[in-house]
Amino acid sequence: KNQVEQSPQSLIILEGKNCTLQCNYTVSPFSNLRWYKQDTGRGPVSLTIMTFSENTKSNGRYTATLDADTKQSSLHITASQLSDSASYICVVSDRGSTLGRLYFGRGTQLTVWP
């Protein structure tokens, strides 16, 4: 069964600190992996997208890594800010169709305290 599991479910850190969010998946055949940021009550916004051949991609203070062999990804946030408080969603796409079906994780709820 194709699944996407994220950990931790929630995380509280102090402003300025770094953190790492994890995503494990069983989706096969793999096409790409995306990280989204979703503010409370808003729609998700794309942070990164990585294909099989990419093992790291950065977007400002966000750096995503991908290990396609172990089917794991991480999202590292550097020097956290209050505005980083949000849910971070891992999404994996398969190669089973022209577009690729998307499998969503439940997200990690990050809270950044001053």
Place this chain on the structure above:
Amino acid sequence: EADIYQTPRYLVIGTGKKITLECSQTMGHDKMYWYQQDPGMELHLIHYSYGVNSTEKGDLSSESTVSRIRTEHFPLTLESARPSHTSQYLCASSSGQRTGELFFGEGSRLTVL
């Protein structure tokens, strides 16, 4: 910033009412989607469209219906709302490429009393 818009953002209605959630995008995307999201849960695909006059049901069974008469417009309709329909509904669109970005609207929070 994504050019995809949803209205209303919030809606509170009584049981049995008919509602339509609007979704429009100005990016010329052929592919559009409706997702349902409950608190702390993953997004579930309820409808999608690959172009005008093309609509398909998603993975999660839904009593809602959709239409795609124009490329930019993908409304979702509930003929008779029930409390079980209370949820966040997210509309999205993409260029259709396998690695194409998926753009989401801000969502419509529906509460059925």
